[in-house]
Amino acid sequence: MEKKYFPTALALYINYIIHGIGVIIISQNTDALALQWHTDTAGVMTVVSMLGIGRLIAIVFSGYLSDLFGRKPFVFLGIASYVLYFLGLIYAPNITVAMILTVIAGIANSFLDSGTYPALMESFPKHAGTATVLIKAAVQIGQWILPWIIILASSLRMYQLSFYIAAVVLILNAFWIWKVPFPDEDAKAAKATDEAVPEETATVFKAKPNMFIEGAAFVVYGFISQATFYTISQFISAYAKEVAGMSNNAASLLLSYYSTGTLICVAFTALVGLKIRPVNLVLPYTFMSMIAIGAMTMFPSTTVLVVGSVLVGFFAAGGVMQLGLTVMGEMFPAGKGTITSIFYTFGSIASFAVPFIGGRISIQNVMWMDTIFAVIGFVIALIVFIRYYQTIDTKASK
Numbered sequence: 001m002e003k004k005y006f007p008t009a010l011a012l013y014i015n016y017i018i019h020g021i022g023v024i025i026i027s028q029n030t031d032a033l034a035l036q037w038h039t040d041t042a043g044v045m046t047v048v049s050m051l052g053i054g055r056l057i058a059i060v061f062s063g064y065l066s067d068l069f070g071r072k073p074f075v076f077l078g079i080a081s082y083v084l085y086f087l088g089l090i091y092a093p094n095i096t097v098a099m100i101l102t103v104i105a106g107i108a109n110s111f112l113d114s115g116t117y118p119a120l121m122e123s124f125p126k127h128a129g130t131a132t133v134l135i136k137a138a139v140q141i142g143q144w145i146l147p148w149i150i151i152l153a154s155s156l157r158m159y160q161l162s163f164y165i166a167a168v169v170l171i172l173n174a175f176w177i178w179k180v181p182f183p184d185e186d187a188k189a190a191k192a193t194d195e196a197v198p199e200e201t202a203t204v205f206k207a208k209p210n211m212f213i214e215g216a217a218f219v220v221y222g223f224i225s226q227a228t229f230y231t232i233s234q235f236i237s238a239y240a241k242e243v244a245g246m247s248n249n250a251a252s253l254l255l256s257y258y259s260t261g262t263l264i265c266v267a268f269t270a271l272v273g274l275k276i277r278p279v280n281l282v283l284p285y286t287f288m289s290m291i292a293i294g295a296m297t298m299f300p301s302t303t304v305l306v307v308g309s310v311l312v313g314f315f316a317a318g319g320v321m322q323l324g325l326t327v328m329g330e331m332f333p334a335g336k337g338t339i340t341s342i343f344y345t346f347g348s349i350a351s352f353a354v355p356f357i358g359g360r361i362s363i364q365n366v367m368w369m370d371t372i373f374a375v376i377g378f379v380i381a382l383i384v385f386i387r388y389y390q391t392i393d394t395k396a397s398k
Helices: 001-024 025-037 041-069 069-090 096-125 124-156 161-179 183-192 209-240 249-271 278-298 300-316 320-331 336-358 363-391
Strands: none
Touching: 001 124, 001 161, 001 183, 025 041, 025 124, 025 209, 025 320, 041 069, 041 096, 041 336, 069 096, 069 161, 069 183, 069 278, 069 320, 096 124, 096 183, 096 320, 096 336, 124 161, 124 249, 124 278, 124 320, 209 249, 209 278, 209 320, 209 336, 209 363, 278 320, 278 363, 320 336, 320 363, 336 363
C-alpha cells in the first residue's frame, strides 16, 4: 500500500525544495532587490522577517481546515501562494508590496505544512519519521541549488531567473499533484463505496494518551526544539567572535559546519528511522544536543565551537523537530492537520522570541539561555519517552 504513494511523496518533496529556495531567495538577491524597491539592506531584511509573520497568521487555523477539507487542497493553496510570491517579487515596485508578498509566502509555508506533514504520515504510517525528516533534506537541497542558479543568473545579467525557475517548477508540479493519489481522499472514496478502509495507522493503545500531559509536553517541545537550534544558527558567529576570539571568516564557517551536521543527520535518520521508532531517536538526539550546547557555553574554545556546531546541526537541527511531530501524530492519530498547526505555531513563536530576547541580552547570556532551552527539551523528551511506552502497545503497533 505504501508504494502507491511514492509518486505523491516525491511531488510533495519537490514543493519543499522550492520552499528552501523561497526562504533565502530575497537575502541572496539583496542588492538587486534593494535597488528595485528603493530601499537599503535593512529594508530588505525587514521584508524577509515578514515570512515569520505570515506563517504565524495561517498555521493557527490551516491544520484544522486541512483535517476538515483534505490535504490536497492545502497543498494547492501553498503552491498558488508561493507562485504569487515568486512572480510578484519580480514586479514589486516598493518595499510595502514586497512585504505583503512575503507575508503571503509565510502563509504558503503554513498551507504546505498543514497538507504535507499529515499526508506523509498517513501515506507511510510505519515509516512516518523517515517520511517527515526527508522534508528537511528537501529544504536543504533547495538551499544548496539556489546559489548555483544565482551564478547562472549573474552571468546572464538576469537576477529574476531564479524567481521564474521556482515559479515554473511549482506550476508543473501542481499538474503532477493533481494526478497522484492522497490517502485521505482514498479513504473517503472507499467509505463512499462501502469498501473496507485500511487503517491509516497501526498504533494500538494500552491507555489513552492524556492531552494535559503528553499534549502539553508536545506543545512546549514545539517551541523548545525550534528555539534550541534557531538560537545557534542566529548567534553562533557573533558568540565565536566576541567570546572565543575567532576571526570573522572562522566564525562564519561555523554555520557551514552546522549545516553539514544537519545534512548528515537527515541521511542517517532517514535510514535508521526505517527500523527504529521515532520516539527512540528523539530522546538521545535531545540529550546530545543538551551536552553539545552546554559544552559550547561553558568551554568556548575554537575546537569546542567547531565540534559543537556539527553536533548541534546533527542532533538539534537535523530533524528532531519533525520526529517530535511524528511521535505526537502517533499518540494523537486523529486530526493530524490540527496537531501540525499546534506544534508549528509554537515553533513560529520561537522564531520571533529568540531574536527578540537575544538582541536585548549579552551574547554570553544568549548561550546560557539556549542551554536552558536544551535542558528543558531533554526533560520533555524524557517525559514523552516514558509516557509513550506507558500508553502505546508496541507489540501490537506494527
